[in-house]
Amino acid sequence: MAKKYRILVVDDEESITFLLKTELEDLSDFDVDVSFNGTEAINRIQSTIYDIALLDIKMPRVSGIDVLRFINEHSPTTQVIMLTNVIDYKTAIETIKLGAYDFISKPYDPQQLLATVRRGVERRQLVIDKEVMQRELNRISGPSGLVGESPVFRQALENARKIADSEAFVLVQGASGTGKELIAHLLHNESPRRDQPFVAVNCASIPDQLLESELFGHEKGAFTNAYTAKQGLVEVANGGTLFLDEVGDISQPTQAKLLRFLETGEFRRVGGTNSMKVDVRIVSATNKNLMQEVQAGRFREDLVYRLNVVSIKLPTLLERKEDIPLLIDYFLKRKAKANPKRVSPEAMAVLMRYNWPGNVRELEHVIEGATVLSRDDVIGANDLWINPSLAGHVPESPPAAISDAPDSYKSLDEIEKIHIERVLKFHQWNRAKTAQLLGITPKTLYLKIKKYKIKIDNHTES
Ligand SMILES: Nc1ncnc2c1ncn2[C@@H]1O[C@H](COP(=O)(O)OP(=O)(O)O)[C@@H](O)[C@H]1O
Ligand SMILES: [Mg+2]
Known part of the structure; x- marks a missing residue:
């Protein structure tokens, strides 16, 4: 059975809550609770985790904004949609600033209401995935983002x-x-x-x-x-x-x-x-x-x-080679939140043999590049763009950018762009060294960077 989403509707007008409940429960994947005042809503929120809360702004004593504040503090993954009587933009914007996800003005259009609720549900999933992911990454690295067990x-x-x-x-x-x-x-x-x-x-x-x-x-x-x-x-x-x-x-x-x-x-x-x-x-x-x-x-x-x-x-990566698999795992998970790619045993062997003159920064770039290039879930040795003479290994088959699979055929321009980006990254964005390795003048390199709109990552210039 599909998951049911829990929704809380809070409004002091009974006709509204009744309507919202019926409409939403018409769709089989929503379960709706209603409250007629803010206090009751807060009680419910303490005992149930809601995916979505629909809150009327104006209610006597405890207002929708008070409930919104309570949700922010006690149930931050719950997505809040405010219900406003007339479009009072000022108040509506104010509630967005306070953390509401969206607002709907009454009388509302059922289609629009439903679309907003659905988006809220999706957004909550993203928020949760991100949190879980962050916790997972923190588990590997600690809050400092520094990975290594050697x-x-x-x-x-x-x-x-x-x-x-x-x-x-x-x-x-x-x-x-x-x-x-x-x-x-x-x-x-x-x-x-x-x-x-x-x-x-x-x-x-x-x-x-x-x-x-x-x-x-x-x-x-x-x-x-x-x-x-x-x-x-x-x-x-x-x-x-x-x-x-x-x-x-x-x-x-x-x-x-x-x-x-x-x-x-x-x-x-x-x-x-x-x-x-x-x-x-x-x-x-x-x-x-x-x-x-x-x-x-x-x-x-x-x-x-x-x-x-x-x-x-700080040790070089070569001095702590045993950390390479751990770092790879970390970069893969950070890159693809939901389902990170894996590294084939052959690719791992290449990565372990390489001498990493650019240290962790270079490893990070190689893994990120390989994630983009590999066309399935597994990164192969051919997806790695590292200097083969330093790896003690010359790939037998061409790199994936020019692989033989017909569906991977790219234009020459595309290949040139990818190649320039990789060499730039390899040399940590040093254009003189890049031009030299590519066998072109710095001026030509400059023109190509402009032509292909290659983003220069200044942050990694150091
Ligand atoms: N131990 C580590 N764990 C995870 N990422 C790291 C680690 N060391 C470096 N990095 C990553 O490598 C890149 C370069 O690190 P940075 O601190 O800028 O190096 P440096 O200042 O020594 O040149 C950054 O993207 C950083 O996040
Ligand atoms: Mg630095």
């Missing part, structure tokens, strides 16, 4: 947790794609500053002349184009955590200013005369060896000591 990784995670609630400045070291940014978030989220801002600055992606004014702000007229004064990110982060990503890429002059700020907590906006003080905790990250940078004369030693009160070193 001893090296657990040790790093444990260290991070231990120092999260101290005020110490932390330097997170590790190759690109090892999870430094996720660790920075964890350090903030598990610190007493968690309710204050977390502000990330990617020091490598901001041109040096701009970095100082990004960090410390500027006064009006400080330089051409400084039409208004602007707050610096250190001010935005006040009370919270400032994450300096790719800190090894800061220029010498900015290093000096950063050092002064770290020593005193004081700074001046560019073009400003007052010095200001803020309270921020600094977490920084780099994929460089800062001591080597010091020896090469590119980085100030005193700044290293300031930043690196405590350091956390």
Whole structure:
């Protein structure tokens, strides 16, 4: 027997509740309870889980809005549809803001009512699926989104947790794609500053002349184009955590200013005369060896000591290969909520043999790409787009994008687009390296990116 959906109708006009009940129960998959006032409705909601609640807004004493608030708090998956007498848009919009899913004005059109109820039922299912899914993902990763059971990784995670609630400045070291940014978030989220801002600055992606004014702000007229004064990110982060990503890429002059700020907590906006003080905790990250940078004369030693009160070193994926299946499982489930794909044993063997220069980020991209490319539920070795010379394995058959199955024939343009995207991802969106590997000039690459409207993922540029 099909599932029956439970519906609660609350209205102080008996004629309305009677009509709604009869109409909805005419359809075999609805079970309708009615209440004539808000108090009774609240009692029912405490003992029954409803899929949908239809609430009249205007009722004496306890109003529909009060009931809506109660539902939000005690039964948040129940979808609420408000019944309004005339279209009072202001009130209707207000109830949507409060969390109602939709509203219907009386006298209502039965077709429309039914369609709205059906959509509510579907929406509730989505909400529940998402929650269940999130719980499942949290079970694998913990709330931090960091997956890994290997001893090296657990040790790093444990260290991070231990120092999260101290005020110490932390330097997170590790190759690109090892999870430094996720660790920075964890350090903030598990610190007493968690309710204050977390502000990330990617020091490598901001041109040096701009970095100082990004960090410390500027006064009006400080330089051409400084039409208004602007707050610096250190001010935005006040009370919270400032994450300096790719800190090894800061220029010498900015290093000096950063050092002064770290020593005193004081700074001046560019073009400003007052010095200001803020309270921020600094977490920084780099994929460089800062001591080597010091020896090469590119980085100030005193700044290293300031930043690196405590350091956390993240292992490469190669150093924790046993985590690969777990990570794959995590990415597959995250990609396809309801029914995640599986990885064939051959594909798994390739994935385990590969040396992962781009670490977890690269694994994530390979799995996401393979999920899109594989045409059934199982990801085969041919769906994986990884550098075969590094995998110690050359696929015997062509990749799926040019597989022999007639229904997979794609136009040359499509294949070119897919190929460019994969190489871009492989090189973490570095266009120079991508152009070189593709054997075209950066200019040509640029034109192709435009032509195919390839979305450049700036977030993963680091
Ligand atoms: N342990 C991990 N578990 C799950 N996802 C991870 C893990 N480490 C990294 N990732 C994912 O890999 C990508 C790169 O991580 P990120 O923290 O930006 O690396 P980094 O800053 O070291 O270059 C992100 O999408 C991140 O979610
Ligand atoms: Mg990063």
